Amino acid sequence: MDILIFSGSANPSLARAIADCVGVALGQRILTRFPDSELHVDIQQSVRGHDVYLVQSTSPPVDAHLMELLFLADACHRAGARRIAAIVPYFGYARQDRRGRGREAVGARITCDLFAAAHIERAVAVDLHTPELEGFMSIPLEHLSAIPFLAGAAAPMLSGDSVVVAPDLGGVKLAERYARSLNLPLAVVHKARLSGHEVEVRGIVGDVAGRAPVIVDDMVSTAGTVTAALRALIEAGAAPAALVVATHGLLVGEAVERLRTMPIRQIVFSDTVSASPQSSLPIQITSIAPLLAEAIKRLHNEQSLSDLIVHQ
């Protein structure tokens, strides 16, 4: 049985790279938006009896990309596909994982329920903001990590005395994995209220003075967290030229403006999110196509993915 990979419109170049790594051509499909914005999906080749792999990051615009994935899955289901796997390199709405302050929706759960409604039976994601998403789904979710790829790309850029920095407390576990991989010490920037009187004092744990910071995170969205952390690091005497490493380079809102003004030597992102070229920022993209291709091949050949999966 051939491996059939179809791509949504969120990140066709990643999909092509994955297909190349797998050694197949991307499946033929036509995605159309009618003038009234309605999506139309037409799969151009037989999927009957096949396992299909739908590559789609639910990156911005998240709703349109999510619906594309659901329509692709429905089209494959009705056309007789055997099993449908959603390969979601960047998983949108993952941060809406509970009601935080009132009568909110739990967006991550809605998304997972929509997957089920669309007959998706397996899912693959990369460096989820909320790893507990596994429990939001009834289907198996394989949680992979781009860290080995990104750490490998960052390694040659390191100066002698670098330090891996988690820009907030939520990022400590991820940062530990980077520190271990790069054999570097670790520091944590946090904004916990350290006293009942002071509000929002940003503190730093770990030795950063004179060291070149390697700020790591799962994603850089508006770059608010990263730039605030970097400012705190500089105040604390860190060496000025920072590295920023993150799996998902969304760069939305004021991100580019914010990053442009900071003393950042290099930014390393994976290609989970389709990047518009940013000549003004020193961004280097490291492809995780080999990782996702390997995952697809293992799923297809019914081989263990254990060594690819995030362990925490």
Added chain:
Amino acid sequence: MDILIFSGSANPSLARAIADCVGVALGQRILTRFPDSELHVDIQQSVRGHDVYLVQSTSPPVDAHLMELLFLADACHRAGARRIAAIVPYFGYARQDRRGRGREAVGARITCDLFAAAHIERAVAVDLHTPELEGFMSIPLEHLSAIPFLAGAAAPMLSGDSVVVAPDLGGVKLAERYARSLNLPLAVVHKARLSGHEVEVRGIVGDVAGRAPVIVDDMVSTAGTVTAALRALIEAGAAPAALVVATHGLLVGEAVERLRTMPIRQIVFSDTVSASPQSSLPIQITSIAPLLAEAIKRLHNEQSLSDLIVHQ
């Protein structure tokens, strides 16, 4: 128990009008789009134990409007709402009601499944393109019609010898209801292949010569159907100044350009779709807020909706 009506962002003025007709204030909620396009919903008042009515047309951009509806429903569900009704004046994706030419998705069914996934238990729609959508849902769908309102608005505009015209065969049943309501004769424009040799000959059934056509349809989207029909009517000797009457005035793509060049005296739409002002077109909007308000009140007071429902 109070009637709680919340509005999505698709058509807040219709929602307000409905709430006015019902005699309540619109429910307080905050809809936010984060810079990464992710939606955030926060209901600002208690819905616990209440029946809530979510007013949202899934008009363009359809995916974003649909997700808003799902998030509102999930937020209400988790906040303890008793029953959730979706009031969907314009129901997007209704035309994707089967696989027409291959390995397509059945978008209308996906939409219906998403409603169920979001805990929506009742739905109300107006002049559905595909009335069979009732069978796509497991929950009760009340199918209302704007025709009495639109016919009422069009009546004073009629000249002595008007004729109601269905612009294609699919619209005959709707046109019959208009003809009956306006006490006018009926004509049908169709493009059936009448011979094996000719392709797409557009013919007209019924007497239109010298009569002022009242072209009626469920929706005017790109206006392709309406303008083609009007051209055929003129060729067939119809009086030049047409009326166009439709429930849903989407006016996407080249619609405005197309309509502007045609001899149209007046266009009558309902307000199911939020219209941007089109000073270049003689559009008159007739609100169906009273209809939807009545439906909500009846649902709320557990009264029969039979006389409001489309019978065909």
Added chain:
Amino acid sequence: MDILIFSGSANPSLARAIADCVGVALGQRILTRFPDSELHVDIQQSVRGHDVYLVQSTSPPVDAHLMELLFLADACHRAGARRIAAIVPYFGYARQDRRGRGREAVGARITCDLFAAAHIERAVAVDLHTPELEGFMSIPLEHLSAIPFLAGAAAPMLSGDSVVVAPDLGGVKLAERYARSLNLPLAVVHKARLSGHEVEVRGIVGDVAGRAPVIVDDMVSTAGTVTAALRALIEAGAAPAALVVATHGLLVGEAVERLRTMPIRQIVFSDTVSASPQSSLPIQITSIAPLLAEAIKRLHNEQSLSDLIVHQ
């Protein structure tokens, strides 16, 4: 894996013909009705691990035939069948596709839900009265057409100047496919109210004078529609000896009496419905066993059915 085909009692001769075309023997099963009318099903051979194909038209008596299908499916499911496909040449209750005039049941949706309850995972139907039934099901429904077979059977019976006639507006799309296939012109009989004063005037679109009508429809049930159309055609000067072509020859109620008195040269039905011999009518049955056999073989061998499926 062998192809296992089991037949309900609705149309065993069609099932046998299908099995012959596939090149297998019909699966052994015992269908019993106890004296209290309760059905008992016993599959006489192992189905464990096999895909099974259950051939059953839900023709009259529709409830008994439907329950047979459900019992067969349940028996196969509990006996370890891998996947269960329902081959439903004539799909009963398809016309109850919405609530048309009040507090009705949506029989077509109930039927589809019962399929799901009985673990049926795939369905095949022929010339559905309501093609939207695809959206009533969550499972893939392959909608095939008998038109190529019926048109092929009718072709030698054509006189020089025939015209394909749709007996009502709902049948125009089907008639267009016949006209295209037979390379004949098309006419439409309709009973739309053409004026506000006249009631139920039956009109004809297209040139029928002097031509031999080929009335085509998806089904002939009580024959009311066909005979009324034929009467209108004769009034309009059509050549007297008509052909009647339909996929499903139910012939219930007064059908035989009605048809007997009309100037009909030949009636062509497929064998989706088990016909009692009607010596008084010039009926020719064209088997669609080859079509259904081909569909089963393709499903079984995981090959595309695209070219067999109705495209509209």
Added chain:
Amino acid sequence: MDILIFSGSANPSLARAIADCVGVALGQRILTRFPDSELHVDIQQSVRGHDVYLVQSTSPPVDAHLMELLFLADACHRAGARRIAAIVPYFGYARQDRRGRGREAVGARITCDLFAAAHIERAVAVDLHTPELEGFMSIPLEHLSAIPFLAGAAAPMLSGDSVVVAPDLGGVKLAERYARSLNLPLAVVHKARLSGHEVEVRGIVGDVAGRAPVIVDDMVSTAGTVTAALRALIEAGAAPAALVVATHGLLVGEAVERLRTMPIRQIVFSDTVSASPQSSLPIQITSIAPLLAEAIKRLHNEQSLSDLIVHQ
């Protein structure tokens, strides 16, 4: 909230009697069978927001009666009924409670799944052949007994030295409840193989010589069990004029012929099954309408049914 009771066609006189006991008129509905045997259901009064009670025995023809119940439930569901209860005095297919001898369907489970598919949320049944049916359903099933009514009707017919007889081992528990109620001794007819050599020896436990047997059972279907038991009793010296008491008097197949030839003084049935008048048999019908009316009133008023329910 009024009590709305609708009746299927299986036993309208019982339904009327129940409605009378409750003190309401039967709900208006139209049940039609089209010439093609398809059922059409139309509820003639508003059920919106009401609890409805659908009275329908799934007696022969079981499939048609079952489908009627499903259609009524679907119509009520779509018309906005609050909760739907199925009152099923005689529950067909109850004996198909497992696969007894091979690749059979489990008809009782199919039936229960169909109830769920039709949005039925509560069920009431009387003297189920298989009390384990409670576990076949996810919804609450209230299992009532007609024994108090039937024992009350039989009591005046008893001669001095009667004996309650279970006609087979499966009926012992039921017979014990009759014996307790009538304060009579108990005997059991059984056909267990008592030795490895003899086949089908029918034995009797308990003292029957000279006593008038009161044969009790849940149902009399073809009357095979009852007449065989009676023959054995007579051989064993029982007094000739027997009483036969059973909840469900189906009397299908050769039942009437069989019973006519036996020395039976009186037959007592409840009215769960609509009986055709059998002038040739001494049948007395005892209505359980008061029992079902009481159950409906309790369900409606949210009162305990504990003292009505079968305890075993």
Added chain:
Amino acid sequence: MDILIFSGSANPSLARAIADCVGVALGQRILTRFPDSELHVDIQQSVRGHDVYLVQSTSPPVDAHLMELLFLADACHRAGARRIAAIVPYFGYARQDRRGRGREAVGARITCDLFAAAHIERAVAVDLHTPELEGFMSIPLEHLSAIPFLAGAAAPMLSGDSVVVAPDLGGVKLAERYARSLNLPLAVVHKARLSGHEVEVRGIVGDVAGRAPVIVDDMVSTAGTVTAALRALIEAGAAPAALVVATHGLLVGEAVERLRTMPIRQIVFSDTVSASPQSSLPIQITSIAPLLAEAIKRLHNEQSLSDLIVHQ
């Protein structure tokens, strides 16, 4: 595809025996109970794409053993197993098959629903107390019997004039199967109220005087039923040295004390329940590992299990 068998902690020696019969090693898994009693399951080898067979009796402590089975199933599901079969030699909670005397839970149905929630798709059980459990499950349940094994083990222990005895009415069908298999006569001990005045008179059907009783049952739990029957048999003149044969030797509560005082020559149990050695009782264990191994091999190779299944 290899056969993967994993064992819960309920009966690892039976699981090992089954694996030996199948010719494979037991699958590697770690079952841990944390100090807070929470279970942790870790499957130590890849199950991706495999059918797995989970061997776990839900014997005491039933809740812990049931949860182990659910956790094993969930772990296999999330790790990509193709299909999960639960091999449940002893099925706990089977006796809670209806509400017997009020507002009880139906424990057997809860158990079956939990199986479904844990993605179990097939089940195998042995000599179920309630064979109707098949209908409690939507998935296929293969109901096997240990009788051939136990009868084979008991045969050499028989004296010349033995009699198979059912210790209560509920056990007659099982006892008939033993009697047929051992070619012995049958007797039944029962405690039916034989008169309205006497309470709980224990009677015996069949000839037991001077014969050696072989008391057979599906399980021996507290041994109350067996010892009461034996006492009645002795009173009735049965030969003193009884045999006791049962599939499930739970021996809970006072069972050992009760049995120790009775004139029992030999007790024959299968190994569905893990027995603690009881030097004080003459118990012989007959393994049903070959039966379960055969069932697993047939399921795995998609062969019929018909001849292994209990027919009643």
Added chain:
Amino acid sequence: MDILIFSGSANPSLARAIADCVGVALGQRILTRFPDSELHVDIQQSVRGHDVYLVQSTSPPVDAHLMELLFLADACHRAGARRIAAIVPYFGYARQDRRGRGREAVGARITCDLFAAAHIERAVAVDLHTPELEGFMSIPLEHLSAIPFLAGAAAPMLSGDSVVVAPDLGGVKLAERYARSLNLPLAVVHKARLSGHEVEVRGIVGDVAGRAPVIVDDMVSTAGTVTAALRALIEAGAAPAALVVATHGLLVGEAVERLRTMPIRQIVFSDTVSASPQSSLPIQITSIAPLLAEAIKRLHNEQSLSDLIVHQ
């Protein structure tokens, strides 16, 4: 409608306290364990039409307590309860929220699925270890916090210069809420690897020297985390007599031994877990019965719970 509260066996004294606060008597029910460990549940009063509140911590033994909750829910469901709410003061298995290191089960999700299988429609929990559990459930989960109660109880025990301490990084958010409530500074003990060379160095953020630590956590299970943190605090010069404050005082394994040897002035737990008296430890129990009673009253009266819910 009365408030009906039933208690499982996990913490009957808390349930009684809740009922007292609500002002009702606890509902009558009998929970039995048969000698074979099987649970039997019998609700002793009518629940028909009522909302019921089942109070049960799934504390050790977690499986038995969880099954009790499911049986209670099923019994209420079948007895006609309107809505079933599970009040789960301590929610077991909450830490198994993802697959952390291989082919594990996601115990928290299994638990949530079992709730759904048992017809539970609403849930209330207190200080969940994993707040994301909200997204594991489809039903609304109200996540309450005992912090106001525990902080209130701890306040009088504070010395002048106390410091709130989170014993690990996962507890920072909880600790912040305590610090805010008590108006105290905050410190964090963590064991992040701060350099690539050192392994498991436990560091402290915040000023603890000379201050009396108030170690706060969601639960104290084996007390390993708390005692390790306290040891690190003492090394860092904290004042010796610590306070330990936690919602759930499980005290399993070596907890008592560990805590006994530490310089702890006072331990403050809530009563979510039923504590065996520990005379050797200075434990003070603060009841959260008022909190849970308030939540139940609000749920019952359909009032907002917003101000009771954990906001993070």
